[in-house]
Amino acid sequence: MKSLLKLFSSVKLAIVLLIIITSTSLIGTLIPQQRSPSEYAAQFGQLANLLNRFQITDLYHSLWFLALLFLFALNILICTLTRFPAKFRKAFQPKLIKDKKNILVLKIKDSLGKNWGLAKTKEELKRELSSRHYRLKEEVEEKIVEIKEVKVEE
Structure with a gap:
């Protein structure tokens, strides 16, 4: 069978x-x-x-x-x-990407040359994505923060 x-x-x-x-x-x-x-x-x-x-x-x-x-x-x-x-x-239900090498092979990625802490980076990212009308969902696992976004059409 x-x-x-x-x-x-x-x-x-x-x-x-x-x-x-x-x-x-x-x-x-x-x-x-x-x-x-x-x-x-x-x-x-x-x-x-x-x-x-x-x-x-x-x-x-x-x-x-x-x-x-x-x-x-x-x-x-x-x-x-x-x-x-x-x-x-x-x-x-995408899996949380933990390794830097896995992040670097993603099709859409960006990096910022800022020396912020995790909290400041997270807040700035949320603010920027929210200003572009994205709905955000945050997951935290072992000091790794993943922010998932879905574009909301206007």
Whole structure:
């Protein structure tokens, strides 16, 4: 069961299924759909029997094409459900960054060349962010202060 869940939570499987669905849709677009058998025999000759056997003459209603669509939908659903909780937690309950090296690799960072104490720095930062209409949430852990901000649109 775990291996099946792992298979369906794979983005690689989604890409492969998408390529197969796109390729077969292209075939279904190039070959006329839902015509009479005599029209297919006249247009394709012996190939008409093969097209009919693999349901390519009515591709979008064939069981195997619908099965591909179902597998793709199932894959997308399982991918979403397995990845969403972690992404949700990371977005709304971020961890406190404690190391300077981790702070320096952040995309948005800034440093001030001030020799203030922690209390003064914290108050100045709060004042500046509040003046720019940010809502602030403060967390203190082991002499590390993290101020989280969310921009409030005016």
